[in-house]
Amino acid sequence: MGLAVGSVCAILLVMVLLSAPCHGQDAYVSSRATYYGSPDCLGTPTGACGYREYGRIVNGGDVSGASRLFRDGTGCGACYQVRCKGAPCCSEEGVKVVVTDYGEGDKTDFILTTRAYAKLARPGAALQLFAYGVIDIEYKRIPCQYPGYNLFFKVHEYSRFPDYLAIVIIYQAGIYDIVALEVWQEDCKEWRPMRKASGAIWDMPNPPKGALRFRFQVIGSGGAKWVEPSNPVLPSEWKAGVAYDTTIQLTY
Template sequence: MGSMASQRETLIVEALMMMVMVALGGYVSQAQAAYSLRGLGRAHATYYGGPDGQGTMGGACGYGNLYNTGYGLSTAALSAPLYNGGRACGACYRLTCDTSGSKYCYGGGKSITITVTNFCPSGSTGGWCNPPKQHFDLSYPMFTTLAQAAGGVIPVNYRRVACNKKGGMRFTISGNPYFYQVLVFNVGGAGDVQRLFMKGPRTGWIAMKRNWGQVWQYRGGPKGLVGQPLSFRAHTSDGRYVISPNATPANWRFGQTFEGKNFPRNLF
């Protein structure tokens, strides 16, 4: 009896908190920990795909058509040390070409800001993505913003930066009542979702498991989330999280995409 009463009290508290968040339009936490990778790093960059981006769509982060998910061609595939098993998916970096290391770099302090959308596996790009090398395999338009294509491989300086995205975080729900998958994209702030939770009005927060990239899964069943509005809580690597209350209507369907709250611009 005691445990049932405690569970009811927890659900009541969560329901009250959710009512407050709905009234406020969502919630963004303050940073809980300093992020450790904001310093300047050195790496090399190559390019893949053509001038129109052909060959860069899809990728190991699960974003599919990068135009449809808002990333376009401002993207990169990272070597294993930076990709970190998919945990870097959605992170943003600012790159400059090191003019002291290549005659192909354009001068004038040109820089690009990219989002991580793919993985550059060992053995590709002539071995430049082999661990422990830190490497960015850029789309052709991004590479040629920094240097002449003839350079092939260029030294770059990089830094983690805030991801400034338009609109809210997006959630694409797929699967079935017994196996939910949620692709989360268009994430601002640190950009790289490290933990994702969802809940209905009759449940507590349910922790989802990373399936691959930014595709998260939950084996459903008796909790019966179909037929009720869903809320999401996304945590990023800088210790912040954002809650999107009732991001879906009660009559949501698998295969649909919904827009939630996002981190404020320049927050990282």
Template sequence: MGACGNIPIFKDGLGCGSCFEIKCDKPAECSGEPMVVYITDMNYEPIAAYHFNLAGTAFGAMAKKGEEEKLRKAGIIDMQFRRVKCKYGEKVTFHVEKGCNPNYPALLVKYVDGDGDIVAVDIKEKGGDAFEPLKHSWGAIWRKDSDKPLKFPITVQITTEGGTKSVYNDVIPEDWKPNTAYTAK
């Protein structure tokens, strides 16, 4: 149920992974029943103040049963939407991006349930006393440019827009590899 959002929705990547409940009442093919979409990318079309570009599956899911294809062919339609808490049904996952090394960890953060967009990601290396902030790279990717190799395993702390902090102890293991996903316990 992926969707692209325009600037106030995608928030220069900080809105990546956020959840919105959407529904339509017109045209006649619309069911009027709400469904949830997940923001996955930016939409650059200046169509409206708030604009979603829905994946075909998500667009069709707003239709009455059997009317999915007709609704998809309707093009631009008016929708109602509201921000909702995410309920992914998956464990938080950290994908160590391709090309990473001990001096340059870059993490794609996925499946964060709850109250809001991720506004900070911090890491603590093995033996470290304090968390160090990562820089927002793009989308849901956060990185650190370090002048010394980090010591693994790494503990990750996520802060959401609503102020919730979650800590994932030793989630990036000592024997980590680039282009690999690590699921939180």
């Protein structure tokens, strides 16, 4: 099953979050954050994770670039609770964001969309917070959760059937890092590793023919494990720009 992945905004816009916390990192870490502007207050389709349009709209547009938390792309898709401190206009809860890009500021770990940055403020105080430009924050990692969504493998637009395959994994729930991705070579009866190309993109020249089975390795608080969907994820004639349902979801 596949599906294609493809205004002036108010500063204080109430959004329904796709990503909800449950249990995660206990202690908050001190850092700094800033924001970047865009015409619609969402993310950018040219983000370093390679998510394209997904990286703009996931989590209602509450997304962020990250510096050291980017971790050469391993941090792509991770969810964080971020709240500002030291300013009277700061809210107590802050905002939940998904990392979709890389970015560096003035000793910052997060560069938020304006939509997410505004939610760090108390109601009616967003303009005061924007005046700071860079603010002190504290953050902790939390599990992602995407109600109604399984894990999807999106065939990146750079892919060229049948000679070159690039994959981006989206709607990754839980609090795991994906550190390896392999595809089954039926004629050789072996798993072939895909290369971590850039950001969240995994690629392979000359992929196997036919419907493609995958497995991927994740690392979480319980250690490392391999996860394998029971059925092939990609059809024999996969298409660039299409996201395919794995029919599974990570848990936390």
